[in-house]
Amino acid sequence: MSRALSAPALPAPKIQPPALLAALALLLGTGAIGAVVSPRQGALFLLGGALGLVLYHASFGFTSAWRVFIAEGRGRGLRAQMVMLALAVLLFFPVLASGALFGTPVKGSLAPLSTGVVFGAFIFGIGMQMGGGCASGTLFTAGGGNARMLVTLLFFVIGSVLGTVHFDWWLSLPALPPVSLVQSFGAAGGIALSLALFAAIAAITVFVERRRHGALEREAPSPTQGFARFARGPWPVVAGAIALALLNFVTLALAGRPWGITSAFALWGAKGAAALGFDPASWSYWQTPANAQALSSSVFTDVTSVMNFGIIAGAMLAAGLAGRFAPSLRIPLRSLVAAVIGGLLLGYGARIAYGCNIGAYFSGISSGSLHGWLWLVAAFAGNVAGVRLRPIFFR
Incomplete structure (x- = not known):
């Protein structure tokens, strides 16, 4: 009769100096930005x-x-995304239907059903697999010490600027006006329809996974439990999904609109272009009142920029707590080329598609915007193409 052996307890990882630096940056940054x-x-x-x-x-x-x-054919990650979206629509739709949260006016991330959304999301999907991350993934892995993702981030910014140069041309192409499930079906109807779609996607992943593997994949047990697991990770992916939905709702309460990432990349790139002697203020994208004000103001007055800076610091804090902050500059040439190509596709695609996996997919669907669903279909198709291209650049 065999007897299962318990795995030996692993020593707790040593907290690294970057964790202390990141914690200090978060505390001092919060105070300074709050005061200024x-x-x-x-x-x-x-x-x-x-x-x-x-x-x-x-x-x-x-x-x-x-x-x-x-x-x-493993769908655990996709099912976690459906949990995240389901909780988000339950929180968002009633508030968006009322138009206010705690007395503060709020609005969702709505965008047209345009040619730019289809093409931009498709090339963004390819860029995800070439660059090795999406918008949120690029930020948190770069903050966690991945040097290759700094390359992806740099060219993400460059691609975003190029997208603003051509933005008016993409606006001239065929498009349908924005469609809101909240406005079309009401909060309750929109929630019911959205939950049915999430359940259908989750069911498809279960069917595919069981057909290919016979059973669903289970999450590996963590060597740490309790507060140590909370502080140092790893967290269950479903816990992450729930936390992201709640934090996006907090973003809606504080900023008056849902979480976004990539508009800040375009802003950073435009300010960099201006420093190099270009005149982005003459481009039509930067001549709308909101964009013109952002371009002429400090990045610390821009909500998306400030949150992006926070994401990088938060990821550095997490990596330092987990004892895994270990940057390496040894990047294979093909992987470096893929980071450049991927970053450009990510940046350009996000700008013409009215957002990325956060602004268009997560926040768009959470807002009841039909363009978020269109983005999902086109980006998934791009990911299929990107997965087929990966062997050219990665072993």
Whole structure:
């Protein structure tokens, strides 16, 4: 009669100096931004830190979840995304229907059903697999010490700027006006329809996984439990999904609109282009009142930029707590080329598609915007193409 052996307890990882630096940056940054800009802006920086910590500890990657399902038929990551979206619509739709949250006006992330959404999401999907991450994945892995993702992030920014140069041309192509499930069916009807779609997607992943593997994959047990697991990870992926939905709702309460990432990349790139002697203010994209004000102001007054800075710091904090902050500059040439190509596709695609996996997919669907569903279909098709291209660049 065999007897199962328990795994030996692993020593707790040593907290690394980057964790202390990141914690100090989050504390001082929150105070400084709160004093110079506004307390709400400081809170958004700290909220970004919480998002970065959750993304890192839960390893919540949209890119890897889609790649594993496409290549291997494993759907645990996709099902976690459906849990995240289901909780988000339950929170968002009633508030968006009323138009206010705690007395603050709120609005969803709505966008047209355009040619740019289809093409942009498709090339964004390819870029996810070439660059090795999505918008949120690029930020939290770069903050966690992945040097290759800094390359992806740089070219993500460059691609975003190129997207603003051509933005008016993409606007001239055929498009349908924005469609809101909340406005079309009401909060209850929109929730019911959305939950049915999430359940259908989850059921498809279960069917595919059981057909290919006979049983559903189970999450590996963690060597740490209790508070140690909370502080140092890894978290269950479903815990990450729930936390991201809740934190997106907090973003809606503080910022008046859902979480977004990539508009800040375009802003950073435009400011960099101006420093190099270009005149982005003459481009039509930067001539709308909101964009013109963002371009002429400090990045610390921009909600998305401040939250992105927080995500990087939060991920660095998580990596340091987990004892896994170990940057390496030894990047294979083909992988480096893939990071450049992927970053450009990610940046350009996100800008013409009105957002990324966060702004268009997560926040778009959570807002009841039909463009979020269109983005999902086109981006998934792009991921299928990207997975087929990966062997050219990766072993």
